[in-house]
Structures are given as C-alpha cells and as structure tokens.
Amino acid sequence: MKICANLSLLFTDLPxxxxxxxxxxxxxxxxxxxxxxxxxxxxFRAALQSAGMPLVLINLPAGDFMTGGAGLAAVxxxxxxxxxxxxxxxxxxxxxxPQRVNVLAGRLAEGVSREQALDTLVERLQKTTSAFAGLGIxxxxxAINLHDMPGFLxxxxxxxxxxxERVGQRNLExxxxxxxMARMGLDPAECVRQLAGxxxxxxxxxxxxxxxxxxxxxxxxxxxxxxxxxxxDGWLGAEYRxxxxxxNSLGWLAGWKQ
Numbered sequence: 001m002k003i004c005a006n007l008s009l010l011f012t013d014l015p016x017x018x019x020x021x022x023x024x025x026x027x028x029x030x031x032x033x034x035x036x037x038x039x040x041x042x043x044f045r046a047a048l049q050s051a052g053m054p055l056v057l058i059n060l061p062a063g064d065f066m067t068g069g070a071g072l073a074a075v076x077x078x079x080x081x082x083x084x085x086x087x088x089x090x091x092x093x094x095x096x097x098p099q100r101v102n103v104l105a106g107r108l109a110e111g112v113s114r115e116q117a118l119d120t121l122v123e124r125l126q127k128t129t130s131a132f133a134g135l136g137i138x139x140x141x142x143a144i145n146l147h148d149m150p151g152f153l154x155x156x157x158x159x160x161x162x163x164x165e166r167v168g169q170r171n172l173e174x175x176x177x178x179x180x181m182a183r184m185g186l187d188p189a190e191c192v193r194q195l196a197g198x199x200x201x202x203x204x205x206x207x208x209x210x211x212x213x214x215x216x217x218x219x220x221x222x223x224x225x226x227x228x229x230x231x232x233d234g235w236l237g238a239e240y241r242x243x244x245x246x247x248n249s250l251g252w253l254a255g256w257k258q
Contacts (some may be wrong), residue, residue, distance in 0.1 A: 001234065002235055003237075004238065005028040006032050006229070008033050009239055009242075017047040021050070023247075026250055031054075032055070041095035041096050045095050048096065056100045058093070060073075060086065062086065063106075065104055069107070070105055071107060073103050073105055074117040075109045076112060081099050097137075098137060103154065105153040108153055125141065129171050138171045141154070147184075148221075156181075157176075157194040160174045174201075178203070178220065178223050182207040188226075192230060196231075199230075203237040204220065206240065212249040213252040214252055236256070
C-alpha cells in the first residue's frame with residue numbers, strides 16, 4: 001500500500017500547484033484532490049509531471065454539496081446539471097489522467113424520498129462508470145458520517161454494498177474512509193472486512209478531530225492489518241486537517257510507509 005496526500009487539506013499554506021511538489025518532498029508517493037477544476041488541466045498535468053507524482057483521485061463536480069446543499073448525483077431534477085458535471089470531469093480527466101474519480105452521493109433533497117434518491121444515484125453511477133470505462137479510469141462511491149454531514153445518503157459499508165450491487169459495474173468500487181466509519185461508531189477493521197474485495201481506495205484521519213494519526217484516539221493498526229489480510233494493495237489517502245503546519249504533522253508517515 002502506498003500513501004498519497006490530499007491536496008485539499010494538506011499543504012494549504014501553498015498555492016495549489018505548489019502543493020504537489022511539497023507532497024513529493026515530504027515523502028508522499030502520490031496526490032489526490034477533492035475538486036481540482038479551478039486550475040487549468042494542462043497546468044495541473046505539468047505540475048504532476050514536474051514532480052513525478054501520480055494523480056490518484058479527484059471528485060466529480062458536486063454542485064452545491066460543499067456549501068450545504070444536496071449535490072447533483074441523487075437529485076432527480078438536476079439531471080442536466082449532473083450531465084454537465086460529468087462532461088467537465090471527463091474533459092479534465094482526459095488531460096490529468098487520475099486513476100479514479102469519486103462520485104459524492106450527496107444529501108437527501110427536500111421533497112425527494114430516499115427511494116427516489118437512490119434510484120437516481122444508481123442511474124447516474126451507471127452513466128458515470130460507462131463514461132469513464134472508456135478512459136480506463138475507475139469510479140468510487142463513498143460513505144460519509146452523519147455528524148459532519150447531516151443528511152448524507154450513504155453512511156455505512158452496508159449502504160455502499162447495496163448500491164454497488166444495484167449498479168453492477170466492475171469499475172465501480174467503494175471508497176472507504178476510516179475516519180468516517182469511526183465517527184459513525186463503527187469498527188474500521190470490521191468495515192474493511194465487510195467490503196473486502198470491493199475497496200478501490202482508502203482514506204484516513206484521526207478521531208474525533210480529523211487530525212493527523214496520533215492526534216486523536218483511533219488505533220489504525222487493526223484496520224491496516226485487515227486491509228493487508230484481505231488483499232488490499234491500493235492507496236491510502238491522507239485526508240486530514242493538520243493540527244499545525246502540514247510539515248509538522250508527518251511524524252506518522254515513515255512508520256506507515258514501512
């Protein structure tokens with residue numbers, strides 16, 4: 001397992017493109033970013049190539065989700081907006097070549113039943129997986145805790161498995177965030193075992209503060225052992241909020257890389 005830096009949360013004292021080189025210099029082996037679209041794709045690609053860093057993951061544009069709205073992927077009335085977001089992500093991905101893209105399910109919209117929302121999500125994931133299959137890029141689906149994001153549609157491994165089965169596409173996998181599972185009161189190691197063979201990407205942060213490993217109460221070792229035992233050999237994404245400067249929050253990194 002290799003470790004990548006989430007540029008949306010780490011090295012944020014630097015301009016976005018400079019964070020790529022900073023991550024490489026700090027010892028990370030790749031980078032991920034939530035929403036890179038503010039930067040021209042050609043510029044982002046050039047910075048990746050200059051630093052010799054692979055781009056592990058980006059998100060599809062999610063509309064108003066990050067400002068508290070329902071997002072796009074599970075709102076029936078936002079089909080045109082979702083299609084536009086998908087086109088934008090496809091055009092961007094053709095240039096920067098991420099290994100995977102994450103589709104945020106979003107929150108339950110007002111006036112929409114949970115069943116309607118999930119039906120819509122399944123339909124749009126089928127469209128997304130078909131579109132990205134042509135680029136050889138995998139698609140991810142994530143569960144997020146209800147404390148940080150009230151109303152988020154998917155919160156547990158069971159929720160993820162239900163949608164993965166309904167979509168039925170081989171290039172759709174689970175994105176497992178150990179922080180979100182622990183915040184839901186679940187055992188991260190058991191979550192790994194529940195999703196064994198269906199995990200495409202893993203992210204982490206300590207609990208409860210979402211800081212770097214060692215800043216909170218979460219023992220990561222059982223989950224890391226479970227990942228190894230179940231054959232996961234993908235990336236671990238450091239998606240935490242440093243308690244100080246990012247460079248001073250990396251005491252855990254050398255041990256994890258071993």
